[in-house]
Amino acid sequence: MSEHFHAKYPLGRGRDAALKREVAGIDSYYELDEIQLVRRYDEFHTLEQQPLLDDQRQLVDFVIKALLTRIEYKISPSFRHQLEEEAQQTNHQQEHING
Known part of the structure; x- marks a missing residue:
C-alpha cells in the first residue's frame, strides 16, 4: 500500500x-472528472478492505455510495453503452474459453 494512502488515512x-x-467535502466531487472520481x-475501496471501527465503516460506506452515484x-x-458492450464481449470470450 502506498505511503500516500497511509498519510491520507492514518490509523x-x-x-x-x-x-x-x-x-464534509463530498460536494467537491461535482468538480472532479471521471478519472479523478475513479x-x-x-x-x-482499499480503505474499505482495512479493519475499521463501526463509525469509520459507516463513513467509508457513505463516501463510496456518493462516489458511485x-x-x-x-x-x-x-460511454456507458460502450463499456457494457466490451463487458459482454469479454464475458462471451471467457465463456467460450471455459467451454
Whole structure:
C-alpha cells in the first residue's frame, strides 16, 4: 500500500478526522472528472478492505455510495453503452474459453 494512502488515512483518530473531512467535502466531487472520481473510489475501496471501527465503516460506506452515484452520473450514456458492450464481449470470450 502506498505511503500516500497511509498519510491520507492514518490509523486511529487521524483516520476519523480524515474521513470526516472527506464526508464534509463530498460536494467537491461535482468538480472532479471521471478519472479523478475513479481514483478516489479506488482509494476508498482499499480503505474499505482495512479493519475499521463501526463509525469509520459507516463513513467509508457513505463516501463510496456518493462516489458511485457521482461516477454513474458523470459517465455519458454512450460511454456507458460502450463499456457494457466490451463487458459482454469479454464475458462471451471467457465463456467460450471455459467451454
